[in-house]
Amino acid sequence: xxxxxxxxxxxxxxxxxxxxxxxxAPSAPALATLRQRGTxxxxxxxxxxAKTESWKYSRIxxxxxxxLLDRPREDAPLPEVPAFAGFEAPRIxxxxxxxxxxxEMPAGITITRFSAAEGAGAEVLSRELGSLAYLDxxxxxxxxxxxxxxxxxxxxxxxxxxxxxxxxxxQSLNAAPHGAHPRVLVVLEAGSSLSLVERHLGQAQxxxxxxxxxxxxxxxxxxxxxxxxxxxxxxxxTALDVxxxxxxxxxxxxxxxxxxxxxNEIRIHCTEPGAEVTVGGATLTRDRNHLDTQMCLEHxxxxxxxxxxxxxxxxxxxxxxxxxxxxxHPNAQKTSAELSSRNLLLxxxxxxxxxxxxxxxxxxxxxxxxxxxxxxxxKSLFYLRSRGVTEDAxxxxxSFAFLAGVVxxxxxxxxxxxxxxxxxxxxxxxxxxxxxxx
Amino acid sequence: xxxxxxxxxxxxxxxxxxxxxxxYEAGWVTDIESDTLPPGxxxxxxxxxxxxKNEPEWMTxxxxxxxxxxxxxxxxxxxHVHYPKIDFNSISYFSAPRSQADGPKSLDxxxxxLLRTYEKLGIPLHEQQMLAGVAVDAVFDxxxxxxxxxxxxxxxxxxxCSISEALQEHPELVRQYIGSVVPYRDNYFAALNSAVFSDxxxxxxxxxxxxxxxxxxxxxxxxxxxxxxxxxxxxxEEGSHVSYLEGCTAPQRDENQLHAAVVxxxxxxxxxxxxxxxxxxxxxxxxxxxxxxxxxxxxxxxAGERSHISWTQxxxxxxxxxxxxxxxxxxxxxxxxxxxxxxxxxxxxxDTGTKMIHLGKNTKSTIISKGISAVKAExxxxxLVRIAPTADGARNFTQCDSLLIGDQCGAHTFPYIESRxxxxxxxxxxxxxKVSDDQLFLCRQRGLDPEKAVSMxxxxxxxxxxxxxxxxxxxxxxxxxxxxxxGAVG
Numbered sequence: 038x039x040x041x042x043x044x045x046x047x048x049x050x051x052x053x054x055x056x057x058x059x060x061x062a063p064s065a066p067a068l069a070t071l072r073q074r075g076t077x078x079x080x081x082x083x084x085x086x087a088k089t090e091s092w093k094y095s096r097i098x099x100x101x102x103x104x105l106l107d108r109p110r111e112d113a114p115l116p117e118v119p120a121f122a123g124f125e126a127p128r129i130x131x132x133x134x135x136x137x138x139x140x141e142m143p144a145g146i147t148i149t150r151f152s153a154a155e156g157a158g159a160e161v162l163s164r165e166l167g168s169l170a171y172l173d174x175x176x177x178x179x180x181x182x183x184x185x186x187x188x189x190x191x192x193x194x195x196x197x198x199x200x201x202x203x204x205x206x207x208q209s210l211n212a213a214p215h216g217a218h219p220r221v222l223v224v225l226e227a228g229s230s231l232s233l234v235e236r237h238l239g240q241a242q243x244x245x246x247x248x249x250x251x252x253x254x255x256x257x258x259x260x261x262x263x264x265x266x267x268x269x270x271x272x273x274x275t276a277l278d279v280x281x282x283x284x285x286x287x288x289x290x291x292x293x294x295x296x297x298x299x300x301n302e303i304r305i306h307c308t309e310p311g312a313e314v315t316v317g318g319a320t321l322t323r324d325r326n327h328l329d330t331q332m333c334l335e336h337x338x339x340x341x342x343x344x345x346x347x348x349x350x351x352x353x354x355x356x357x358x359x360x361x362x363x364x365x366h367p368n369a370q371k372t373s374a375e376l377s378s379r380n381l382l383l384x385x386x387x388x389x390x391x392x393x394x395x396x397x398x399x400x401x402x403x404x405x406x407x408x409x410x411x412x413x414x415x416k417s418l419f420y421l422r423s424r425g426v427t428e429d430a431x432x433x434x435x436s437f438a439f440l441a442g443v444v445x446x447x448x449x450x451x452x453x454x455x456x457x458x459x460x461x462x463x464x465x466x467x468x469x470x471x472x473x474x475x
Numbered sequence: 476x477x478x479x480x481x482x483x484x485x486x487x488x489x490x491x492x493x494x495x496x497x498x499y500e501a502g503w504v505t506d507i508e509s510d511t512l513p514p515g516x517x518x519x520x521x522x523x524x525x526x527x528k529n530e531p532e533w534m535t536x537x538x539x540x541x542x543x544x545x546x547x548x549x550x551x552x553x554x555h556v557h558y559p560k561i562d563f564n565s566i567s568y569f570s571a572p573r574s575q576a577d578g579p580k581s582l583d584x585x586x587x588x589l590l591r592t593y594e595k596l597g598i599p600l601h602e603q604q605m606l607a608g609v610a611v612d613a614v615f616d617x618x619x620x621x622x623x624x625x626x627x628x629x630x631x632x633x634x635x636c637s638i639s640e641a642l643q644e645h646p647e648l649v650r651q652y653i654g655s656v657v658p659y660r661d662n663y664f665a666a667l668n669s670a671v672f673s674d675x676x677x678x679x680x681x682x683x684x685x686x687x688x689x690x691x692x693x694x695x696x697x698x699x700x701x702x703x704x705x706x707x708x709x710x711x712e713e714g715s716h717v718s719y720l721e722g723c724t725a726p727q728r729d730e731n732q733l734h735a736a737v738v739x740x741x742x743x744x745x746x747x748x749x750x751x752x753x754x755x756x757x758x759x760x761x762x763x764x765x766x767x768x769x770x771x772x773x774x775x776x777x778a779g780e781r782s783h784i785s786w787t788q789x790x791x792x793x794x795x796x797x798x799x800x801x802x803x804x805x806x807x808x809x810x811x812x813x814x815x816x817x818x819x820x821x822x823x824x825x826d827t828g829t830k831m832i833h834l835g836k837n838t839k840s841t842i843i844s845k846g847i848s849a850v851k852a853e854x855x856x857x858x859l860v861r862i863a864p865t866a867d868g869a870r871n872f873t874q875c876d877s878l879l880i881g882d883q884c885g886a887h888t889f890p891y892i893e894s895r896x897x898x899x900x901x902x903x904x905x906x907x908x909k910v911s912d913d914q915l916f917l918c919r920q921r922g923l924d925p926e927k928a929v930s931m932x933x934x935x936x937x938x939x940x941x942x943x944x945x946x947x948x949x950x951x952x953x954x955x956x957x958x959x960x961x962g963a964v965g
Contacts, residue, residue, distance in 0.1 A: 090553060367883070382897035385864060393903070395888040400879035400909040407904040410862075410894040 045101045046084045052106050054080065057183045067162040068151045068185065071220075075182020078172035082179055091174075094358040094390045095329040099272050099298040104214030105244035109133035113209030116238065122458075123451040126201035126234065129189055133209050133243070134217030136189045145197035145229075151188040151220070161192050161224055169250040169278040175302070178276050181218045181248040188220030191233075195254075199231035201449070206247060208239030208271070219247040225257040227282075232260040234452055240269025240296070247275045253285040255309070260448045263291040265299065266459045268326050272298040281341075283309035290317040290447045292456045294463055295328030295355060304333045307341035307369075314343040319443035319456075321463055322355035322387075329358040334376075336369040345376040348443050350436055350464070352383035361406065362394040369399050376406040381413060381439060413439075433464060512569040518542060521670050524569050528639045528673075531646050541659035541669030548663045554826040555855040555887055556795050558731070558768065566733055568671045568704070631687050633717075634679035638706055641677035648679060652708050656739040656776045656803070664735040664770040664797075668704045672737065675705035680715035680746070689945055691720040705736040711746035713779065718749040720948055731759075731794060735770045744779030744806065749787070751944050753952050756792035761850075763822030766794025773800035774830075777809035777838075785812040786829065787943045789952040791959045794823060799857065801830035804838035804866075811840040814940040816952070818959050819852030819884075828858035828889075833866035833899065842873040845937050848884035849960065855887040860901055862894040869899040877907040878936055880929070880960075930957045 057076050063069050085092035113133055127140035129148060136150045147158050154162050166188075172179045193199040206219055225231055235249075253259050265273070273296060281287045287305060305314055314334065322328050334343050343363070351357045363374045380389045393406040413435050421431035440460065447453040512520060521542045525535040550560070628635050634645060641649050659669035676692050692707075711717055734756065742748050750773075759766025769792075775784035786800040796819075802811030813829035831840035840860065848854040856875045877886035888905045910932050918928030934941070934953060941949045 370882070380894075382894055382899075385895075385897060387897070388893070388895045390894075391892040391903075393888075393890060393905070395877075395905060395907055396885070397877070397879070397887060397907050398883075398885045400882045400884070402879075402907065402909075404907040405905065406888070408890070408892055408901075409903070410892060410899070410901040412897050412900075 042087065042098070046086065046097065049101045049106070050084055053180055053183070056106055056108065060184070060186065063152065063186065065151050065154060065159070065162070067154070067159070067166045068188070070163075071167045071182045071185060074167060074172065075179045075185070078179035079176055079183050082172070082174060082176040084176050091331060091360070094356070095298075095300050095327070100244055100274070102214070102242075105216050105242075105272065107213075107215040109135065109215045109217050110209070111135050113212065116207050116210045118205065118207065118238065121236070122455045124203070124234065124449070124455060126203045128203040128205055129191070131189060131204070131206050131219050131221075133212065133215065134186070134219040134245070136187055139189070145194040146199050147190065147192040147194075149190050151190060154190055158190055158192060162190055162222065165224055165250065165252055166222055167250075169252065169280055170248050170276055171278070175276070177246050177274050178248055181220060181246050181276070184216070184218045185220040188222065191221070191223045191231075193225045193229040193231050193257075195226040196228040197226075199225075199229060201232045201234070204233060204235045206235070206237050206245065208241050208243050208245075212239065212241040212243050214242045216244040216246065219245065221247070221249045223249070223251040223259070225253050225259055227254040228256050229254065230258040232449060233262070234449070235261065235263045237265040237273065238267060239271055240267050242270040242272070244272045245274070247273070249275065249277045251277070251279040251287075253279065253281045253287055255283040255285060257282070258286040259288070261287065261289045262447055262449065262452050263289065263293070264452075264456065265291075265293045266456075266463070268294045268296045268324060268463070271296045274300050274302075276302045277304070279303075279305045280308050281306065281312040281314060284311035285309075286313045288315045288448060290443065291319070292444065292447075292460060293318065293320045293328055293330075295320065295322040295326035295357070297325065298327050300329040300331065302331045304335065305343075306335040306337055307343065308337050310338045310340040312338065312341045314341075315446070316343070316345040317443040317446045318347040318349070318359075319440045319460065320347070320349040320357060321440070321460055322350070322357050323352045323463065323466070324355060325353070326355045328356070331360045333362040333364065334374065336363070336365045336372045336374060339368060339370045339372065341369065342373045343375070346443055346446070347376075347378040348440050349378070349380040349389065350383060350440070351380065351387040351389050354384070354386040356388045356390070358390045360392045360394070362396065363404060363406065365397040365399050365402055365404065367398040370401045372399065372402040372404070374402070374404045378406070378408040379439070380408075380410045381436070382410060383412075433461070436464060437461070512567050514567045515564050516566070516568060516671065520568050524671055524673060527569065528642065530642050533650060534642060537654070537659070538670050541666050542671075544660055545663070545666035545670055548666055551663050554797050554857070555853065555889070556797060556824040556826050558795055558824075561733060561768070563667070569673055627687060631684050632681040633684060633686055634677065635690055636677055638672075638675045638677045638708065645677075645679070648710070649677065649708070652710055652739065652741060653706070656741060656774050657737050657772050662772060665737050665772040668706060668735050668737045668772070672704045672706035675707040675736070676709075677707070678709040678717060678719065680711045680717045682712040683714045684712075685715065686717040689718045689720055691722070703732075703734045703736070707736070707738040709738075709740045709748055709750070711742045711748050713743045714745045716747045718945060719751070720945060721750070721752045722755070722951075731766055731768055733768045733770070734793075736772070738771070738773040738800075740775035740784055742775065742777050742779065742782035742784050742809075745781045746779065747783040747785075748775065749785045750775070750800070751948055752788040752790075753948055753955065754788065754790045754792050754796075755955055758792050758821060758823045759794040761821045763794065766823075767792065769793035769796045769798060771798040773798065775800075775802045775811070777802060777804045777806050777811060777835075779806040779809070780835075781808045782806050783810040785814075785943070787814045787940065788816070788827075789940070789944070789955065790815070790817040790825060790827060791955050793825070796823075796825040796827050798827045799829055801832070802840065803832045803834065804840065804869075805834045807835040808837045809835055810838070812943075813840075813842045813844070814943040815844045816847070816937045816940045816956070817845070817854055818847040818849070818956060819854040820849035820959060821852060822850075823852045825853070826855045826857055828856045830859040831861070831871060833860075833862045833869040833871070835866060837868040838866055839869070840871045842871070842875075843939050844875045845940055846875070846877040846886055847880065847933060847936070848877070848886045849880040851881075851883045853885045853887070855889060856905070857889040859891040860893070860903070862896050862899040862901060864895045866896050867898045869896065871899075871901045873903040875903075875905040876936065877905070878933065879907065879909045926960070930960055933960060
């Protein structure tokens with residue numbers, strides 16, 4: 038099986054192109070445009086090779102396996118969705134990339150399939166779809182566009198307070214290997230708000246290549262909670278492209294476990310003055326899991342602030358990567374941007390790679406980043422042990438204190454309460470706690 | 476941030492305009508007949524250089540291997556710098572002052588024109604400078620012209636000579652160490668240098684010897700269209716100690732000139748090497764015309780236990796700087812340090828930083844980088860800290876601060892941090908800010924003019940690095956910074 042990587046990449050690209058050509062043309066004009074642009078971009082954008090800088094710490098290998106491009110069935114059996122303690126909100130269920138269940142919403146909030154969008158929805162779609170997820174140098178975003186057969190539009194009208202909403206991206210029951218390309222567009226008009234809980238479910242060997250675009254209007258507020266709390270054989274690539282307009286607020290909090298391959302590409306643009314962005318990430322990887330976060334904050338306008346906090350634990354043979362880029366454009370004076378990345382290595386076979394970047398073209402700004410990689414403080418451990426706390430419990434306690442800052446920042450209490458036990462279970466599952474560092 | 480934050484007074488702006496017009500002060504051309512090879516590069520050129528220097532056959536072969544490998548490589552494009560494609564066939568790869576043929580035996584025999592060049596640069600070549608205790612191996616367009624203090628160093632058993640001389644007199648040492656830290660396959664410019672290097676310094680400190688004086692080399696690119704390709708090797712045997720200073724200037728030309736040097740350091744058990752650089756190559760004019768392309772590979776190997784390598788650099792010149800002095804920490808308990816001030820103004824571009832590769836147990840590294848960008852310059856810190864699984868108890872501390880002067884410049888930080896050992900600790904922090912209005916106001920209020928005030932603030936910003944420089948250099952570096960900053964207040 039000693040096929041060269043270049044050949045496998047070439048083979049993948051060829052199969053993807055064949056599949057694109059085999060799809061039937063969509064009826065929705067916005068989707069047709071997306072498909073066409075994606076197809077064109079995919080044809081001209083090479084897949085990341087061994088020397089692609091943005092893929093330095095992620096190898097494309099796991100995405101190239103047989104079957105991972107197969108078209109998903111539209112009517113595959115729905116998965117069982119495990120209860121999410123205490124959290125009850127209208128749910129959008131996307132299975133294998135197909136929007137399967139959409140909730141009925143009160144006036145002012147539109148949730149529709151791309152294929153069924155009409156009137157104002159169709160107008161929003163043709164205006165916004167593909168306007169945020171840029172294609173340049175991103176073959177998988179292009180591929181998503183090329184292979185997207187449908188998608189979900191979430192639209193909150195001007196000054197409407199949208200409440201809570203769950204977006205569930207799941208695999209079908211007993212899913213066979215295939216490639217899913219979910220596409221979601223979220224548009225918050227001026228003065229509106231929404232709390233969106235994005236959950237990813239499924240552990241089967243499926244390639245999920247999702248693209249989520251978010252447009253936040255003037256003085257609108259999106260609280261976005263992202264939960265990827267299942268490890269396993271799923272190969273996930275999620276692009277999230279966000280634009281925040283004047284005085285808008287975007288709050289992204291994430292709890293992530295990684296899987297055999299998981300990569301999140303996040304790009305947030307502060308396009309007008311007064312935009313405010315907070316990002317949090319609590320991550321915990323174990324086993325042979327891989328979690329790569331490519332974070333980019335584009336400060337394009339003056340008087341914006343961003344604050345990012347990442348806390349990561351890596352155990353067993355796992356690998357955690359964070360590339361946190363802050364880009365201050367020439368006219369973005371009076372920007373305040375911060376990024377903090379703190380990481381704990383829990384085992385000799387684990388690896389953590391951090392690359393906080395600053396790219397600054399304006400002088401009157403306050404920017405800082407910090408990154409540390411270390412281990413649990415021996416003195417704190419000793420203190421707890423001397424108080425009669427067992428080693429396991431002490432490690433758990435300290436590790437959770439380490440993650441707490443991020444977990445506590447989840448804006449919804451019900452979500453917070455569900456995240457904690459999930460992380461705790463993952464922590465205990467593979468004997469990370471008992472002297473794993475020894 | 477207060478809205479009342481004011482920009483400098485109109486008077487300050489006037490001063491800016493005046494000083495922006497300031498010309499490069501070391502930019503004259505020394506008129507000496509050079510023995511120069513016509514531009515172009517092929518195997519014959521490599522053979523010519525090697526033959527000219529009467530090198531042993533293995534050296535010629537090594538150069539040719541490097542050249543052949545270079546041909547297979549691509550020009551690197553990952554750095555945050557922009558420049559037109561370099562035509563390597565338009566460069567002349569050898570230029571030696573003609574009087575070299577006879578070989579000067581003492582200072583009296585050295586071309587007086589050349590001595591005046593050094594005098595202008597203020598290099599201590601004469602008797603009175605003996606008191607300063609500095610031995611100079613001056614590289615003038617690739618060939619060492621004068622080496623002082625040889626006898627005193629010889630007494631201590633220290634070898635300090637040009638690399639061509641070392642190839643004649645200590646070929647076995649050169650053969651053992653050349654390419655051992657920076658192999659010719661390492662990168663594009665290292666390969667090029669390995670093929671065509673013309674000269675450089677060779678230092679060997681025997682076991683247990685503390686080098687009786689600080690060693691110094693002054694590099695200067697003179698003739699037009701010549702690249703300068705030095706190769707410097709410093710070896711510190713067990714328990715020895717050496718401090719090496721390097722300074723660089725180049726005359727003012729409209730074309731860009733290429734400088735691709737390689738420096739290799741090897742510190743054995745308990746040895747310490749301190750390498751300090753003050754780089755003031757011609758940066759080009761205010762429109763970015765001309766100037767030196769400074770593409771340098773510098774790397775040290777802490778081979779033995781408790782060895783110590785320290786890089787200190789003050790980079791104020793060059794149109795483009797591409798330089799990452801690194802340390803491979805192989806010996807247990809070894810220490811690597813990197814202290815850097817990089818100032819870019821006008822249209823200068825600097826992409827500089829370091830790599831610390833931790834392999835041994837309890838290895839420690841410290842990185843302090845201060846970047847200053849003014850006017851339309853781009854200044855990037857690019858660094859790598861890698862902790863290997865074997866590096867139990869390793870420790871790194873990195874601090875990168877950037878200062879912006881003017882709203883059209885850029886300051887960037889690209890650190891790579893990779894850890895594969897749970898018992899290691901890595902810390903990195905970076906900040907970017909401008910000269911604070913409060914600080915400026917305080918200084919102005921005390922009667923300092925805006926330039927003095929900025930220079931004082933910048934000096935304070937760089938203090939941690941200047942402290943690491945040998946005294947004479949610290950003074951020079953401070954002055955250099957002051958001159959370079961003139962008129963950049965904003």
